[in-house]
Amino acid sequence: MKYLKLKKNSRLLVVGSDPVWKKNDKYFTLSPFNTFFSAFLHYFDYVSMALPFLGDKIQIKNGIAMPEDIEIVELPGFKGVIDFIRKSIWILPKLIPVLHKEIKKSDAVMVMHDDFLGLITLLQARKQKKPHLLFLGGNQVEVVRNKYTGLKRWGAIYLAHLFEKIDQYWMDHGLTVLVTGREMIERLSAPERYIYPYFTSLISDEDIIYRKPRDISSNSTNILYAGFLTENKGVHILLEAFARFREKYHTPDIKLHLAGDGYFRPKLEEICQQLKITENVIFYGFIGDKEKLKQLFREADMFVLPSKSEGIPKVLLEAMAYGVPILTTNVGGIPDIIEDGVNGLLIPPGSPGGFVKGMAKILFDAKLRQKLIDGGYHFIKEHTKEKQAKEIIEYLHRVYG
Known part of the structure; x- marks a missing residue:
């Protein structure tokens, strides 16, 4: 694995499944988490975010403006894991070359979600020997249990359990994981070197x-x-x-x-x-x-x-x-x-x-x-997003430096 070296023209790539859309030449999102990563511009010259792009014709009344100093890489559009599965034949041939190209020119890769997009990104980052980590934001089994009903609920619960097992496999083989809260840390077993408790602050x-x-x-x-x-x-x-x-x-x-x-x-x-x-x-x-x-x-x-x-x-x-x-x-x-x-x-x-x-x-x-x-x-x-970003960078240096 390459060391994390923050050289001149250094670039961080963040990959996530919360979609963005465009209005009046500006990108918008419904996820506040998408705005967190501008704090890493203190450590990288460039921060790129690869996110599903819903286009510029979509009618969504409200949205959160993406930071203009973050470069948006438009991935094929989808909304959630179920939609990704339905569109996978169309999405994958376009998605994989874009991810390969973006990972290749980046110095570190952060993955926001443990889903199919996250899995593909981690495999690519590992293959290219780039420093990488995964954010785990709480117990996804409980999240989907409360979010869906009927057959969709059982399908989503099955997928959440599946990705939790994949996460465990990754950690057993050296993946760096940032975990939200003690509850999730107790659910997962991994060497202390590869697991780090965090929470994402959006406060400056x-x-x-x-x-x-x-x-x-x-x-x-x-x-x-x-x-x-x-x-x-x-x-x-x-x-x-x-x-x-x-x-x-x-x-x-x-x-x-x-x-x-x-x-x-x-x-x-x-x-x-x-x-x-x-x-x-x-x-x-x-x-x-x-x-x-x-x-x-x-x-x-x-x-x-x-x-x-x-x-x-x-x-x-x-x-x-x-x-x-x-x-x-x-x-x-x-x-x-x-x-x-x-x-x-x-x-x-x-x-x-x-x-x-x-x-x-x-x-x-x-x-x-x-x-x-x-x-x-x-x-x-003591817990601003700037201090959170600093702690994550210091942790990456301890793991890869």
């Missing part, structure tokens, strides 16, 4: 805001949730807790802001009608405008993430960066970044009563709100 130093909690006695109280509206996110539990809180503490002006979209939204809107909280719950849909999302965080008195399962949610890092106290569940990788009573409050998932108590603790105790804000501020200052 300039994003971090230090603030004091708002005086909620003279302002309407705002609770914020941001993320996908799927069943495993537990937003239906949050709605029930929110209704109970309003009734118990007589807070008719309190607002719950839901930023995000997903298949479960119609059900959540129905629950709001049943609980008679429609006027107090605001659905924003997906927000691709970073400044608009920042404004919601700035106006929030508390951020709540009621998930039943998680990796390490990037949205909790955003809440810390924008000075919002956090109430969340003790599942998956969340306890890796939230210490109960220090930079957030942790409760068991699925308990409306637990959320009511947690909401009351934070909203009615200004000193606790300030303590959680301070704890989040100190944590995120």
Whole structure:
């Protein structure tokens, strides 16, 4: 294997399955993870991202602009593993030559997903003896279990188990893997040299805001949730807790802001009608405008993430960066970044009563709100995307240097 040498005109290639599209000569994505890799421009002269390209005719209302200093390599378009399989006869003859060419001119290769595209990329990188690593972002078996239904769910679960076995094979034969959270590290067995715990921060130093909690006695109280509206996110539990809180503490002006979209939204809107909280719950849909999302965080008195399962949610890092106290569940990788009573409050998932108590603790105790804000501020200052990129580069040097 070649050593990692960051010479003049050095180039990093990142390969992932989250697609991009083009509008007005700019690339857009729905995946915030795609924007993380601009931090590596501190170490490489060029960063290229090879991603499925959906074209410039696609009608998607919202999207996140890709960093303009990243070169986009357009791969044949597909949406997810199932779509890749359906289109494989058409995709593979075009895909493999492009990957071969891009890997050949790169000094290091990072693979964002353990799927068919990731497998092909790792085989090519290994064949060309280029330093390479794989990001594993949480328990994919649980992700697909909650994402799909029916036969598609069982097919997706089978593929997730298959790729987990392939990941294990790669690690047994020396692949460097970056793993999100202790839960996944415990699921995998590999020499310590080849496995490294990480989480992807999308926060830069300039994003971090230090603030004091708002005086909620003279302002309407705002609770914020941001993320996908799927069943495993537990937003239906949050709605029930929110209704109970309003009734118990007589807070008719309190607002719950839901930023995000997903298949479960119609059900959540129905629950709001049943609980008679429609006027107090605001659905924003997906927000691709970073400044608009920042404004919601700035106006929030508390951020709540009621998930039943998680990796390490990037949205909790955003809440810390924008000075919002956090109430969340003790599942998956969340306890890796939230210490109960220090930079957030942790409760068991699925308990409306637990959320009511947690909401009351934070909203009615200004000193606790300030303590959680301070704890989040100190944590995120040490976990910006620039520092994460530096740690990954140092790790690559230890493995390949």
